[in-house]
Amino acid sequence: MTAPLTPPPPPHDHSSHxxxxxxxxxxxxxxxxxxxxxxxRTEVRDAAVITVAVALGGxxxxxxxxxxxxxxxxxxxxxxxxxxxxxxxxEGEQAVGVDGTFTLLxxxxxxxxxxxxxxxxxxxxxxVVVALGLGALLGSLLAWRLGVWLGPSSDVLAQAKHVGxxxxxxxxxxxGAKGALLAWPLGALVVHLGLTAxxxxxxxELQ
Numbered sequence: 001m002t003a004p005l006t007p008p009p010p011p012h013d014h015s016s017h018x019x020x021x022x023x024x025x026x027x028x029x030x031x032x033x034x035x036x037x038x039x040x041r042t043e044v045r046d047a048a049v050i051t052v053a054v055a056l057g058g059x060x061x062x063x064x065x066x067x068x069x070x071x072x073x074x075x076x077x078x079x080x081x082x083x084x085x086x087x088x089x090x091e092g093e094q095a096v097g098v099d100g101t102f103t104l105l106x107x108x109x110x111x112x113x114x115x116x117x118x119x120x121x122x123x124x125x126x127x128v129v130v131a132l133g134l135g136a137l138l139g140s141l142l143a144w145r146l147g148v149w150l151g152p153s154s155d156v157l158a159q160a161k162h163v164g165x166x167x168x169x170x171x172x173x174x175x176g177a178k179g180a181l182l183a184w185p186l187g188a189l190v191v192h193l194g195l196t197a198x199x200x201x202x203x204x205e206l207q
Contacts, residue, residue: 043128050135058142072098110136117188152171
């Protein structure tokens with residue numbers, strides 16, 4: 001009697017399993033990395049550079065504001081050996097012009113900074129947008145303090161005594177409406193959003 005013949009077990013196909021388990025070779029680029037763009041560390045580094053660079057633009061804004069803002073005329077008078085200071089033109093709009101000049105300059109710098117950042121980092125991303133807004137806000141604060149520092153002295157009584165009774169002198173440079181500080185960051189974010197929507201990279205369409 002002969003033993004029944006049993007067919008040998010079929011060979012296992014390890015090709016698909018090995019293809020799934022085999023690690024990528026050393027030094028090979030990660031496909032997910034290429035699709036998602038630079039890593040988080042690179043994005044944070046670029047965002048920090050953008051924040052500092054945009055904020056330093058506040059020096060230019062402060063100089064332009066100090067140079068272009070209208071002067072508010074004041075006059076000093078001595079009454080009973082006490083000095084008083086008042087506006088020479090109580091109906092003048094110079095103070096409004098000071099705020100308006102800062103606002104318009106801020107909007108202009110917002111457009112410029114948004115265009116430059118978009119051209120340098122066309123891919124965009126949340127860190128870039130946050131860096132642009134934060135840098136513009138810091139730049140506005142820097143411009144405000146620089147303009148005040150460069151402008152006339154804040155001690156108006158001493159200034160009135162120095163120039164003499166009835167002599168016109170300029171008031172300190174100041175912002176009456178602190179909302180003007182938001183002109184640059186808001187303008188930059190709106191323009192950057194528009195550029196990204198119109199000219200930014202598009203996601204590939206699913207077939």
